[in-house]
Each structure stands twice: as structure tokens, then as C-alpha cells.
Amino acid sequence: MAFAAAAASSGGPAFFSSAGAAPMAADIGPAAATVVPKSVGIKEHRFEPYDFNGGTVLAIGGKDFVVVAVDTRLSEDYHILTRDVNRSVVLSPHCVLATGGCHTDVTTLHKVIDMRVKDYKHDHEVDIETHSVAQMLGNTLYGRRFFPYYAFNVLSGLDAEGKGAVYTYDAVGSFERVPYACQGAGQRLIIPYLDNVVGFKSRTDKPEGDLTPEAAVNIAKDAFITAAERQIRVGDSIRIFTIARGVAMKEARFAIRED
Amino acid sequence: MAAAAMAPKLSASSSTAKELTTHPIVTGSSVLAVKFAGGVMMASDTLASYGSMARFPDVQRLRQVSDGVIIGASGEMSDFDFAMRLLDELRVESECAEDGAELDAGEVHHYLTRVMYNRRNKFNPLWNQLVVAGTKDGKPVLGVVDQIGTAFEADFTATGFGKHMAVPQMREHWRADMTEGEARELLEGCMRVLFYRDCRTINRMQIAKVTATGSVVSPAYSLDTEWSLKSFKKEASPEDGSW
Amino acid sequence: MNRNDYDTDVTVFSPQGRIFQVEYAMEAVNQGSACVGLAAGEYVVLAALKRLPSKLATHQRKLLPIDEHLGVCISGLTADARSLCKYLRGECLNHKYVFGSELPVGRLMSGLADKMQECTQSYVRRPYGVGMLVAGADKTGAHLFQTCPSGNVYEYKAHAIGARAQSARTYLEKHYDGFAALAAAGDKEALLLHALRALASCTEAEEELSVDNASLGVVQVGSGFEVVDGTSMAPLIARLADFNPDPPAAAAAAAGTAADAAAADAADEDDDMAMA
Numbered sequence: 001m002a003f004a005a006a007a008a009s010s011g012g013p014a015f016f017s018s019a020g021a022a023p024m025a026a027d028i029g030p031a032a033a034t035v036v037p038k039s040v041g042i043k044e045h046r047f048e049p050y051d052f053n054g055g056t057v058l059a060i061g062g063k064d065f066v067v068v069a070v071d072t073r074l075s076e077d078y079h080i081l082t083r084d085v086n087r088s089v090v091l092s093p094h095c096v097l098a099t100g101g102c103h104t105d106v107t108t109l110h111k112v113i114d115m116r117v118k119d120y121k122h123d124h125e126v127d128i129e130t131h132s133v134a135q136m137l138g139n140t141l142y143g144r145r146f147f148p149y150y151a152f153n154v155l156s157g158l159d160a161e162g163k164g165a166v167y168t169y170d171a172v173g174s175f176e177r178v179p180y181a182c183q184g185a186g187q188r189l190i191i192p193y194l195d196n197v198v199g200f201k202s203r204t205d206k207p208e209g210d211l212t213p214e215a216a217v218n219i220a221k222d223a224f225i226t227a228a229e230r231q232i233r234v235g236d237s238i239r240i241f242t243i244a245r246g247v248a249m250k251e252a253r254f255a256i257r258e259d
Numbered sequence: 260m261a262a263a264a265m266a267p268k269l270s271a272s273s274s275t276a277k278e279l280t281t282h283p284i285v286t287g288s289s290v291l292a293v294k295f296a297g298g299v300m301m302a303s304d305t306l307a308s309y310g311s312m313a314r315f316p317d318v319q320r321l322r323q324v325s326d327g328v329i330i331g332a333s334g335e336m337s338d339f340d341f342a343m344r345l346l347d348e349l350r351v352e353s354e355c356a357e358d359g360a361e362l363d364a365g366e367v368h369h370y371l372t373r374v375m376y377n378r379r380n381k382f383n384p385l386w387n388q389l390v391v392a393g394t395k396d397g398k399p400v401l402g403v404v405d406q407i408g409t410a411f412e413a414d415f416t417a418t419g420f421g422k423h424m425a426v427p428q429m430r431e432h433w434r435a436d437m438t439e440g441e442a443r444e445l446l447e448g449c450m451r452v453l454f455y456r457d458c459r460t461i462n463r464m465q466i467a468k469v470t471a472t473g474s475v476v477s478p479a480y481s482l483d484t485e486w487s488l489k490s491f492k493k494e495a496s497p498e499d500g501s502w
Numbered sequence: 503m504n505r506n507d508y509d510t511d512v513t514v515f516s517p518q519g520r521i522f523q524v525e526y527a528m529e530a531v532n533q534g535s536a537c538v539g540l541a542a543g544e545y546v547v548l549a550a551l552k553r554l555p556s557k558l559a560t561h562q563r564k565l566l567p568i569d570e571h572l573g574v575c576i577s578g579l580t581a582d583a584r585s586l587c588k589y590l591r592g593e594c595l596n597h598k599y600v601f602g603s604e605l606p607v608g609r610l611m612s613g614l615a616d617k618m619q620e621c622t623q624s625y626v627r628r629p630y631g632v633g634m635l636v637a638g639a640d641k642t643g644a645h646l647f648q649t650c651p652s653g654n655v656y657e658y659k660a661h662a663i664g665a666r667a668q669s670a671r672t673y674l675e676k677h678y679d680g681f682a683a684l685a686a687a688g689d690k691e692a693l694l695l696h697a698l699r700a701l702a703s704c705t706e707a708e709e710e711l712s713v714d715n716a717s718l719g720v721v722q723v724g725s726g727f728e729v730v731d732g733t734s735m736a737p738l739i740a741r742l743a744d745f746n747p748d749p750p751a752a753a754a755a756a757a758g759t760a761a762d763a764a765a766a767d768a769a770d771e772d773d774d775m776a777m778a
Contacts, residue, residue, distance in 0.1 A: 373600050
């Protein structure tokens with residue numbers, strides 16, 4: 001089209017005859033340059049470094065344990081890319097990081113943190129404490145303050161005293177220690193549920209005794225089953241880690257709805 | 260128009276300091292891949308489009324990285340060539356060590372993920388969706404990575420238009436214990452539908468297969484098509500509004 | 503103090519074509535306490551004798567884990583070894599970041615060899631005064647390597663370096679043929695005991711192996727590098743006295759090779775004479 005237009009306006013080379021052609025409408029478009037984006041599609045293909053791939057992370061801390069649950073659906077727009085993705089990384093025998101958000105950032109962040117934890121172990125010959133990972137993760141996220149990791153982290157583990165510790169973050173490294181947390185696609189559905197059954201918020205009764213790991217696992221399952229009903233990005237299955245004092249870390253899988 | 264469209268990629272020496280890939284230009288459409296018992300099979304057509312023009316009808320989009328690893332690419336073909344050159348350099352370096360520790364599909368997939376992520380961070384992506392297939396310890400490996408570095412493994416997968424049109428068929432028919440013949444039938448079925456429906460496809464395709472004993476990419480061939488199907492003939496009807 | 507006119511820096515050859523600074527660095531390895539390594543089937547075992555710098559000090563560490571699939575045993579200048587370990591660990595972590603897998607041991611060794619060799623060719627550097635036995639497992643199998651200050655790297659079936667290592671080498675040569683069967687049977691403990699036995703021959707007079715002065719490392723294809731020392735080594739030390747390095751089945755096989763081994767010993771002795 002650009003060639004034809006140029007030939008017509010300048011008289012052009014005689015390789016192609018324009019004889020008999022209907023004169024081109026003058027209002028066919030402003031200039032050739034502005035036609036280009038439409039046909040090649042700069043608008044449609046403008047480079048977007050971020051994507052949201054779903055991912056919901058939940059953690060419940062107890063007196064001497066912590067339970068972490070994270071779903072395994074990897075989505076992109078309305079596509080399910082895989083039903084079995086790993087969004088978690090075991091950093092030490094008593095510490096797990098699970099993350100939702102932009103999966104390319106999530107995998108990279110996990111690698112970076114895992115590498116720094118291994119470096120720490122080489123240097124100090126002990127497993128890093130959970131609160132130290134918490135600070136390091138915050139610093140790592142802030143290191144990318146102006147091109148953030150689009151990643152929603154929940155760091156869980158046992159603290160130096162063996163109590164359950166849950167840390168929750170924003171994308172640029174602010175964090176706090178909380179009794180329980182949920183981040184990611186299903187956050188808005190799950191937080192009120194946790195407030196009710198774990199936090200005993202807006203209730204007049206008091207919890208009967210301490211929360212057990214088994215009860216926490218059941219709460220996590222219920223939370224994900226419920227979220228999967230209403231949020232299309234939540235589904236397929238969840239990975240559940242149970243870290244308890246004096247026991248090896250356990251990892252289990254639990255299937256939830258796939259549609 | 261052509262010159263204007265190509266300009267951002269070619270004029271590195273122009274007055275502006277550096278220009279980046281902001282959109283793909285010569286592109287390949289879908290790549291399909293499925294695991295079957297003992298291996299992975301992949302399919303794609305041989306077209307590289309220039310916008311909506313079927314510009315290069317004989318481009319190999321399925322290529323061998325080494326005996327045991329094959330790659331299929333959607334998206335910008337020049338970026339794919341570049342990625343293949345990186346892998347070839349790695350392969351040569353690895354072969355020079357003469358220790359038999361060649362990269363397997365998992366490592367190639369992982370490496371490409373790092374490359375894609377780093378280029379994304381420079382806002383200068385390799386604009387591809389790459390499908391990596393091979394075997395590891397006798398088991399099939401099938402990985403995907405896109406232009407921002409989103410990486411995952413799957414039992415079956417499709418890129419491009421195939422994400423819409425092939426994946427539903429794969430979900431319906433895929434089994435872990437499929438034979439090679441069944442895998443081929445499934446892929447060709449998907450390719451046929453894509454040829455019917457995807458405007459950036461031609462009826463000229465290749466399949467590739469990788470098992471523990473090695474890999475092979477087929478010569479290009481065409482599928483039988485059936486255009487007399489009722490749904491193709493039916494004019495826009497009041498019921499569904501289109502064919 | 504100088505041995506001759508040609509040993510003041512690494513860029514000067516002697517008329518005999520030797521570089522004495524590099525040879526002195528190699529001597530630092532020989533002065534270090536002994537390290538033993540043996541590779542058999544899918545296993546590599548390391549054993550090290552730890553010195554007590556003084557009666558009020560703790561034993562020096564000799565075994566250093568590098569990565570999940572890899573560990574080293576050092577002889578010579580400990581501080582130089584630490585710096586090399588940092589390099590090795592960095593390379594392994596980098597490889598894992600890029601390829602998601604463990605760095606093949608041989609590839610790591612050629613990188614390390616290059617690094618160590620560079621120091622033997624520059625006026626402003628000195629060679630690393632440390633030798634290492636490197637045990638690792640990768641997709642090409644289990645490997646035992648030795649590194650030298652000269653920049654050489656050798657792969658071994660079994661080897662020992664450090665003070666009085668010759669007697670350990672003699673032990674390994676004598677018993678090596680039996681190791682494959684033990685490895686095939688998965689008898690890790692027997693391999694560890696063999697390594698300890700070989701190490702025991704390197705002790706100073708009057709010195710006995712104990713949980714304090716010995717440490718062991720073992721790597722197996724498919725499972726990580728593991729250090730066995732302190733209390734986890736106690737059962738092995740306890741069994742060491744009763745350990746029969748030539749069980750009846752193996753003894754018959756060993757008998758055939760005993761003569762060869764003896765001949766090899768003699769040859770080694772000759773080598774040593776030549777070196778001295």
C-alpha cells in the first residue's frame with residue numbers, strides 16, 4: 001500500500017502500471033507511518049513485562065507449628081497454562097516461601113532467595129533463621145523498588161523459639177509478622193474466612209484450646225475449596241506444608257475443583 | 260510501509276542511543292506438543308507471516324538443539340534464530356568438554372527461561388513462545404517459556420492460536436500412555452482444525468519426535484482437508500450466527 | 503634459605519626447566535595432613551586426618567561441602583583452600599541458577615584448574631598452596647579428582663595426598679579391586695571403613711584415629727554429599743579395629759592381585775627415590 005501510494009503520487013517507476021486504477025481516496029488515512037501500527041499491530045503487541053498468573057498463598061501460624069497452603073493453577077488471561085505449577089520453595093528444614101503473582105518474577109525471586117540462603121549456610125554453617133530470611137526477602141524485594149518483582153509473598157516457618165511465624169509482604173518489600181496470612185488471587189475471599197475461624201474476629205465466643213496442625217490443615221482446605229467456587233484463578237490442587245517443632249516438614253497435595 | 264515497520268529493529272546505528280524490540284514482525288503461529296509413552300511429539304506449520312501476509316512458507320519452526328532436545332517456536336522468527344544460536348554455542352562448548360554431560364531438555368528449558376527473563380528486564384525481549392522437548396532419565400520432558408520468562412512444564416501444550424483451538428482437544432483426548440501413533444493422530448487433528456480456523460496458518464506442517472534414543476524432525480507435508488463439511492457450507496444462520 | 507637462584511618468583515624457569523615456586527607450593531600440600539579418597543561404582547568416599555595446631559586448639563577442618571553433589575578434602579594452606587571453596591561454591595550456585603541442575607564435576611575442575619594455573623604464570627601472584635581431593639556425583643557418574651597448585655587436575659579411582667600419604671596409597675592399591683563389589687552391594691559402611699583404614703596408616707607414630715582427629719565424607723549418585731564426623735562417625739571408629747579389609751570372598755580375588763600390588767609398591771618406592 002505504501003509502495004502503491006508512493007508510485008501514484010510521484011509518477012513512480014514503470015514496473016507496475018497504475019493505468020486504469022481508480023484514483024485512491026485522499027482520506028484513506030493520514031500518513032503511511034500511522035497506518036503501520038494498525039496493520040502490524042504495535043497497539044496489540046506493546047511490550048508488557050508483567051503478567052498476572054494467579055496464585056493464592058495461605059499460612060496459619062500456631063503455638064509450635066505453621067501450615068502453608070498454595071495452589072498449583074498457572075493461568076494467563078482466561079487460559080489455564082498448567083494445573084500443576086510449583087509456587088513454593090523450601091528454604092530450610094523449618095522455612096517455606098510461597099508466592100503468587102507474575103510467575104516469571106516468582107520463579108526468579110525464588111531462585112535468588114534460595115541462592116542467598118545457600119550462601120548463608122556455606123558462610124555460617126547453620127540453617128538461616130526464619131526472621132533472617134524475612135528481612136533478607138524484604139531487602140531483596142526493595143532492591144527492585146523501581147522495577148518491582150510482581151510477587152506476593154508469604155514466608156512461613158518456625159522462629160528461634162519454635163513458634164509458628166508467618167510474614168506477609170507487599171511487592172516492594174514492606175513486611176510484617178502476623179498470626180495468619182493470605183495473599184494473591186483468592187486473598188479477598190479467604191481473609192474474611194480466616195479472620196473468623198482463626199482470628200475469632202467479630203465473634204463473642206473464644207477458641208477452645210490451641211489450634212492444632214490438623215485443624216489448621218482443614219481450615220486451609222476449606223478456604224481453598226471455597227475460593228475455588230468464586231474465583232476463576234483458584235483451582236486444580238493445593239500443596240500443603242506442615243512444619244512442626246521436632247518433626248520433619250511434611251508436604252501433601254489436595255485436589256480442588258478443576259473448572 | 261515495510262521499511263517503516265522494520266526500522267525499529269534494523270537501525271541500531273541511527274542517532275537514538277538504542278532501539279528495542281517493541282513488537283514482533285515476522286511471526287510463526289501455533290506450536291503443539293504432547294507427551295506420549297516414552298517421548299514427546301511436536302507439530303507446527305512452516306509459515307512465517309509478515310503481519311497478515313503469508314510471507315515465508317518454508318520456515319522450519321521445529322528444530323533440533325542436540326540429539327535429545329528439540330525446540331518449537333511461535334512468535335518472532337529472527338529472535339528464534341538468535342535463541343538457537345545461543346544454544347548452538349552452548350552445545351559446541353559442551354561437546355568440546357568431551358565428558359558426555361550434554362545439556363538435557365530440562366537444562367535447555369531452564370537456560371532459555373533465564374535468557375528470556377534477562378531480556379525482558381532490559382525491555383528488549385526475544386518475542387517467542389518456545390516449547391522445549393526431550394527426555395530426562397528416560398522420562399519425557401515438555402517445557403514452555405514465553406517472551407517474559409513465564410516457564411512451566413506440562414503433559415501437553417499449545418502456543419499461539421493453538422491455546423484456544425488445540426488445548427481443548429488435547430484435554431479431551433490426551434492420555435499418559437498414548438502410543439506414538441495416537442499422539443500423531445491427535446496433533447494432526449489439532450493442526451487440521453487450526454488450518455481451518457487460524458488465518459496465520461498454511462497447510463504445510465512438520466512433526467518432530469524425541470524419545471530416549473534420539474530425535475527426528477519430519478520433512479514438511481500437507482494434511483488431507485475436507486471443506487465440504489456442513490458447518491463450512493452453511494451460510495450465517497439465525498441459530499448460531501456464523502460458521 | 504633459598505634453594506637456588508631460580509626460585510624467587512614464579513616467572514623464572516631454572517635451567518632444568520623447573521619452576522621452583524610451584525614445586526614449593528606442591529610441597530605445602532605434602533606437608534599438610536593426609537587426605538584419602540576412593541571412587542567405587544556410584545560412590546566416592548573421602549577421609550581426612552585433622553591436625554591439632556596446639557593442645558588448646560580445636561581440630562582444623564579438612565572436609566568442606568561445596569554443593570549438594572560435591573565436597574572437597576584439603577591438604578596444605580587452609581586459608582587458600584577457603585578462597586578456592588568460595589570460587590567452587592559460586593560456580594555451582596551460578597550453574598544451578600542458569601541451568602537448574604548440578605554442575606558436572608569435571609567441568610568445575612577444568613574451571614578450577616584454569617584459575618589455579620593463572621597464578622603460576624604471573625609475577626604478581628603466588629600459586630595456591632593447597633591440594634584438594636574432590637568427590638562429586640553428576641549425570642556422568644561418581645568422580646574423584648585431585649587438584650594441584652601447579653594447575654594440574656587428575657581424575658583418580660583412589661588416591662591420597664598430604665603427609666605420609668604414600669602408605670595410604672599402598673593400602674588403596676592393595677584393596678582397590680574389592681571396592682567395586684562393595685559399592686555394587688551398596689555397602690557404604692565398608693567403603694568408609696576402607697577409607698579410614700587407609701587413613702590410619704598416615705597417622706603420626708603413637709597417634710590413633712578417633713572421632714576428633716578424623717572426618718569422612720561420602721557422595722553417591724542420586725543422593726547428596728554427606729559429611730560423617732564427630733558422633734556420627736563413632737560407630738565406624740568402634741568397628742575399625744575388627745574390620746577385616748580382606749573378607750574371605752574378596753581375599754581369594756585379592757590374592758591374585760597381591761603380587762601385582764606388591765610389584766606396584768616397589769615401583770612407587772623407586773619413584774619416590776627418584777624424586778628425592
